[in-house]
Amino acid sequence: MKVEKSSNITKTAVEIDGAKDVSIRWLISKEDGAENFAMRMFEFEPGGHTPLHTHSHEHEVFVLEGRGVFVCEGAEHELASEHVIFVPPNKEHCFKNTGDSILRMLCLIPAEAV
Amino acid sequence: MKVEKSSNITKTAVEIDGAKDVSIRWLISKEDGAENFAMRMFEFEPGGHTPLHTHSHEHEVFVLEGRGVFVCEGAEHELASEHVIFVPPNKEHCFKNTGDSILRMLCLIPAEAV
Numbered sequence: 118m119k120v121e122k123s124s125n126i127t128k129t130a131v132e133i134d135g136a137k138d139v140s141i142r143w144l145i146s147k148e149d150g151a152e153n154f155a156m157r158m159f160e161f162e163p164g165g166h167t168p169l170h171t172h173s174h175e176h177e178v179f180v181l182e183g184r185g186v187f188v189c190e191g192a193e194h195e196l197a198s199e200h201v202i203f204v205p206p207n208k209e210h211c212f213k214n215t216g217d218s219i220l221r222m223l224c225l226i227p228a229e230a231v
Numbered sequence: 232m233k234v235e236k237s238s239n240i241t242k243t244a245v246e247i248d249g250a251k252d253v254s255i256r257w258l259i260s261k262e263d264g265a266e267n268f269a270m271r272m273f274e275f276e277p278g279g280h281t282p283l284h285t286h287s288h289e290h291e292v293f294v295l296e297g298r299g300v301f302v303c304e305g306a307e308h309e310l311a312s313e314h315v316i317f318v319p320p321n322k323e324h325c326f327k328n329t330g331d332s333i334l335r336m337l338c339l340i341p342a343e344a345v
Contacts (some may be wrong), residue, residue: 118303118304118317118318118320118322119315119316119317120301120308120310120314120315120316121314121315122311122313122315123293123313123314123315124313126315131234133317143303144293144315145291145315145317149317150317150319151289151291151317152289153267153289153341154267154268154291154339154341156291156293156315165249166290175264175266175267177259177265177268178271179237179258179270179293179337181295187234189232190232194234195235197236199236199238200234200235200236200237201233201234201235201236201237201240201258201259202233202234202235203232203233203259203263203264203265204232205264206234208232210309223293223337225268225270225291225339227267227340
């Protein structure tokens with residue numbers, strides 16, 4: 118069992134190729150006993166983004182604050198607080214902060230993708 | 232692929248025995264192609280609660296707004312916005328709104344639990 122303020126959970130920079138000014142907190146993962154899926158929080162600085170990338174697992178995303186763009190298979194979708202996004206497997210996608218404040222979102226993935 | 236404002240997704244009352252003044256939105260589910268886990272949003276009116284209950288699947292919870300209590304195996308844990316909760320399988324638990332405004336949270340479960 119875990120009850121924790123998310124801001125108390127360690128934040129680290131996302132250092133994959135093509136990522137810029139993005140950080141991650143692993144809110145719930147296998148270390149907590151979560152065998153099926155993991156909850157992460159991402160923070161994008163203004164101008165920050167993930168690279169266009171593709172993988173065989175899905176994303177389930179909830180935007181907590183800020184403004185941005187979700188690019189999927191070449192189409193751009195505006196994002197704002199309280200938006201929900203399902204990214205199916207094998208769709209090329211990225212997220213970008215297009216606002217002037219932090220873009221913050223939850224992004225969940227299956228445990229086997231970790 | 233799905234991009235939607237969560238407030239546009241249908242909200243229905245939770246009508247299980249012992250639930251009071253709780254509603255649910257199924258933000259992402261198998262209907263969207265999500266085969267592994269489902270994202271729901273729960274809203275508790277002031278005084279609202281789920282019943283004490285136990286099941287074989289886990290919960291991954293993120294509190295969006297409000298104040299409340301998470302009861303797990305007889306212990307009470309204070310909840311507020313930005314708290315994260317992992318409820319392991321087979322732990323007796325419930326959630327209660329102890330504040331004077333809406334308590335709103337995301338709660339994710341494995342798809343096979345639906």
